[in-house]
Amino acid sequence: MGVPEKLEFFVDPNRCIGCQACVQACSECDTHRGYPMIHLxxxxxxxSVQTLPVICMHCDQPTCAEVCPADAIKRTEDGVVQSARKPRCIACNNCVLACPFGVPRMQSDLMMMMKCDMCYDRTSIGKKPMCATVCPSQALFYGTREEIELLRPRSRPIDRFQFGRQTITTRVKMMVPRTGRVEYLDVASAMHSEPIGNRLAATDDSEGLDDLMFAAYEEGDAQR
Amino acid sequence: MGKEVFRAGVWGVAVTTILALLIVIGSRNLAHFDAALVGYTFATLFAVFGITYRYAMWLQRPPTALYWRRGWQVFFRRGFLLRNLGAWVGRLTGEFALNRFIFRRDRARWGAHILIMWGCLIAAAITFPLVFGWIHFETLPEDHTWYRAYLFGFPGFAFPIDSLFAFLVFHGLVWASFLVTAGVMLAMRRRMRDHGAAALQQFGEDLLPLILLFAVSVTGLMLSASYTWMKGYAYDFLAILHAATVILTLLWLPFGKFFHIFQRPAQLGVSFYKDAGERLEQARCRRCNDPFASQMHIDDLMEVERKLGFQYEIDDRAALGADHYQRICPRCRRALLGLAQGSAWTNEER
Structure with missing residues (x-):
């Protein structure tokens, strides 16, 4: 049994509050018990306080699998790129260094790469992945296209990412503004982008920081 | 037919022919070859062709070819050969003979694997030389209570037929069967109880090899039981049944999970490549300037990606400070993903 096609994974890093609930839940997954595979x-x-959860994007043409010298990484028919097969992985680190999203983790002591497999033990029987189950802000959402459209009327999902000249399409979708013209995310061109809410970076002394904290406190007080 | 297929086919035919010649030579023109075992021999020859063909195809994949080449280069690097030889012995003992890396992964998995592995190694070490006629035993002309072992037709050591040594040697396959059967039981137990394993396992890849090993072991033990305690009851049928299970297993060797036996030694080459990488210059991330891998590994990976058709080259090198996406560390790649998505929203708000 595979992951149903109508159920998709939508990631909206903008909504991430950095609570780490996904990290804790991830380590409960039966396919990699005790080891969280998600990156917070x-x-x-x-x-900046900007955080984002990074899960495997499950590429249509996974670079990690292509560069694996041991044929250890397989993409199943339902589009899920599985973690390295234990008998084959030779811990060479190629996948870790080649993944454009920086997802696989090398467990050097176990001589094995491990990565998010979309909680295959759960999703293959129709359940949600652990991280999406616990995410309080729904930065990680697993459901149907209709559900996400109802929940996020201002957003739309895309599955194309640009890294230099390389375009990668993925099974996992990322949310971008509905009204914008963005057809793909040019990841490499964000090299010099500033984090969201990067107001602290403008201050170069503690006085500025104090001012900002005081202003935030006052703003909160006024709302109360 | 592609160049790779042709090359792999030639390797397959060459290695199979060499083995066939060695069988003829080692059995002294088939003088010591047991005709009853001809099925095993042909199944082995097919398996050798299949394994060599697949191995040659595998070695021609860009990442495998590069690791293969680099692995030997760094192993024989001048000034490091002695140190590498010492490390090789240590790794062969610790990681291969004792399966220490599997022990660290999961104790139950280790127990199953080491029993199956040693059972199969013992069985292979006994069966193949006997089937090929490379080893045979003869009674001493002067004393019929003694056997002499012959290797490739050359006389070797002699031992009394009723000694403990003879008992242990002539029941070698029985001991191997005990090990394999226990290992298969442990592996099956894990596969039936572990939710993670149950979700990922496939019949052909994970269960069939265990079933085949179990079938070989049990039918082999039934043969021993038949001639030891049951006066050869149903021996002919059991012999055919055992041969069928062994031949099926041999034919399955080049496919599926069994092939990891031949792929796994690549782990040794990788360990020497890593050792060399630690001694060499480290690549620094073009965004955070932290070292994140050996420069050799990054350069090699860029070559592999180009050969595979990936184009992670960055055209706007001056503006972005990197000519290749591979020069950015994994942590910064994750951060860039967040920045790119954030930019899509902030640009929209403007």
Whole structure:
């Protein structure tokens, strides 16, 4: 039994609040018990509170599988790129370094790569992945296209990503503005982009930081 | 027919022919070859062709070819050969003979694997030389209570037929069957109880090899039981049944999970490649400037990606500070994903 085609994974990093619930839930998954495979990434921790959850995007042409010298990574018919098969993985690290999304993890002590397999033990029997089950802000949402359209009228999902000259299409979708002209996310061109809410980066002394914190406190007080 | 297929086919035919010649030579023009075992011999020859063909195809894949080449290069690098030989012995013992890396992964998995592995190794070491006629035993002309072992037709050591040594040697396949059967039981138990394994396992890939190994072991034990305690009851039928299970297993060797036996040694080459990488210059991320891999690995990976048809080259090198996406570390790649998605929203708000 595979993952039903009508159920899709939608990621909206903008909604991530960095609570780490997904990380805790991920390590409960039966296919990699005790090891969280999701990355809860701080974009620029010193300057911004922006965080994002990074799961495997399940590429249509997975670079990790192509560069694997041991044929250890397989993409099943339902479009899920499975974690490295244990008897074959030789811990070479090629997949970790080649994945354009930076997803696979190398467990050096186990001599094995492990990555998000969309909680295959759950999704293959119609359940939601662990992370999407617990995400309080629905930055990670697993459901049908109709459900996400109802929930996010201002957003639409895309599945194309640009890395230099390379275009990668994925099974997992990312949310972008509905009204915009964005057809794909040019990831490499974000090299010099500033994090969202990057106001702290403009301050170069603690006085500025204090001002910002005070302003935030006052704003909150006024709302109350 | 592609060049790779032709090359792999030639390798397959060459290695199979060499083995066939060795069988003829080693059995002294088939003088010591047991005709009753001809089915096993042809199944082995087919398996050797299939394994060599698949191995040659596998070695021609760009990432495998590069690791193969680099693995030997770094192993024989001048000034490091002795150190590498020492590490090779250590890794062969720890990681291969004792399966330490599987022990670290999962104790139950280790128990199953080491029993199956050693059972199969013992069985192969006994069966193949006997089937090929490379080893045979003869009674000593002067004393019929003694056997002499002959290797490739050359006389070897002699031992009393009723000694403990003889008992252990002549029941070698029985001991191997005990090991394999216990290992298969443990593996099957894990596959039936572990939800993760149950979700990912496939019949042909994961269950069929266990079923085949179990069938070989049990029919082999039934043969021993038949001639030891049942006066040869149904021996002919059991012999055919056992041959069928062994031949099926041999034919399945080049396919599915069994092939990992031949792929796994690549782990050794990778370990020497990693050792060399640690001694060499480290690649620094073009975004955060942190070292994240050896420069050799990054350069090799870019070559592999180009050969596979990926185009991670970045045209706007001056603006982005990198000519290839491979020069950015995995952590920064994740951050860039968030930045790119965030930009889509902030650009929209403007």
């Amino acid at each position: 990434e701080y974009v620029d921790r010193a300057a």
